[in-house]
Amino acid sequence: MPSSGPQDFQVKSEQTSSGPRYAVVKLTPEVVGVLQEYGPGALAGSFPDKRRPDSIKFGIGDVVSVTIFEAAAGGLFIPAEAGVRPGNFVSLPNQNVDSAGNITVPYAGAVRAVGRTPAEVQQDIVKSIGNRAIEPQVVVALITQNTSLISVLGEVNQPNRFPANAAGERVLDAITRAGGPKGPGWETWVTLERNGRRATVPFGSVVFSPLNNVWVHPGDSIYVYREPQVFLAFGASGQQGQFPFDMWKITMAQAMAKAGGLLDAQAEPAGVYVYRREPRELAERLGVDGSKYVGPLVPVVYNVDFRDPAGYFLATKFDMRDKDVLFAANAATVETAKFLQFVRTVVATADDTIVTTNNAHILRLNLKNGTALNTN
Template structure:
């Protein structure tokens, strides 16, 4: 009887009936199809792995020693050339006419072809090379013309190997990388992050067409995510108070803040004061969110009929079983998730019986009124 009543739209309710959520025929209403995914250990494992990736997960292939900073197009480069004695190309025979045994080539910018110009050596390739490699090229070209030449190449102003820090910082900055190696937190400290609750602060790193986001608190807590920066990286710092929604037969309904860098599904249900003991169906706890097609595929969900990259998904959790609580502790919540707890079937039956009783009482009251006004006849 409760199952029949579940399809009745005349009864008041705070959301869809559990049988409607699970009914395949309702999973493509108005062209908004969704995938129904039961919470299993494999599903929870995939979700936990996604949440734990951080920066090191996305840029794992970039992990390694300090980046090798090289000369790039646009850099300002200085060259000094030494000779062993006077009378060569650069040092006049009259040694007293000038001090020192070297000459400084005017600082010049690496041109669009990646070259610099050195007298008697011609156009020398510099872009993509270390200063020591450019030095070797200059010495080799001058070896038969100058007296035991030596060269020193220095980058006066590094414009190509820079990192940009934007967003909610005291002073957005673009600075060059050095051979010491700068990490993510080094760049943030240079720009001066604005004072916010650390669990509401997030850092997005963009690199080579890829990007990854991590909370500031987690970045500090997990040193592995404080990775070395690479040339042309962009860091975006922002603050965002993350929230989720709880509806249905929970102790409280509404919007709830995370107030932490991460919370689990069990904590989210707890913040909403758990399940209403006189109303909720523990077998019908639903988590609504948008998942990627690849994530669903990793969970073993059939996505052959899905063309879109982002798929509306409803996870079902059974808190009637003890393992349901254990699984919920491992499911990380995301910003704007929706938790919905359906009513138990007996609640719908009670609503229906109350409606019948109300109708019967109304009819009886009307009959009594008619008898009083017009008599038994």
């Protein structure tokens, strides 16, 4: 019989003839609690280090200044004649960290700078000139950062590559320095890439979930782009098709309302499903046997029973995700009604054929009798 999708018992049987295997998970308060723990928190999960970034270190190409102080005149850098120059320090010309990772300081020679903090370089210089200068003190400063940079690209008002803040900054701080996102927040996504690892979340989850607003490290790249979040509705709902979230997140109850609710004369209230793929770890926490499935993602079908009044409370706590499929199965009586209608059509067609045949036979008899009468 024609249908808009599988019947309720077929989905719950977890049997498939051609597609990937899947697991049916009934929506309960415990399941909702686990899903909320695994909400759109990809940044917090992929970059779990919650510590502030380390101090900025020198890299090849950075411009560095060195200032050397002595306790009295007549030392290595300050002339004995007090009136020759003011102050008890000398500032060396700014210099780049060379390709070997060093800077050059008179009487100290090449000093290793790459991968080290200003304080570490200062200590090395003091040790090198300590037996020549008079109680030397050294100040090393980063004048121009050419390596400890953060890139913010994509749908922001001022895409840029700017120096990392020595005080540390988070994802939202970096996006703000780039002028903020161009488009509406609910259509905006944020991708953070660090050392070959990448994670993407909706912009709203960074704003409303503080754990996702992670620290940004030197060398990180942030890509902001626009892609409306949508879900797809099929089956016995008021409308079928693709629907935008129009906000950064919606619940199953809101999605059902957007799709026109359940059709009173067609839907099975206990057969409403959401199809999605979940990480293996999450699926196993939901009671799914992960050994039956191949790959890092497990196809999961969530089922909510709207015959139970509490099902509506659960639906208001179940967050939809981008590209979820919402399916409402037909009631069993609908399939029976379709079959009975088909039988009626067949019987009516047969009756029409018999009636037509009888009428044709009567017409032939009438014509034959009429011909005989005319002959007489």
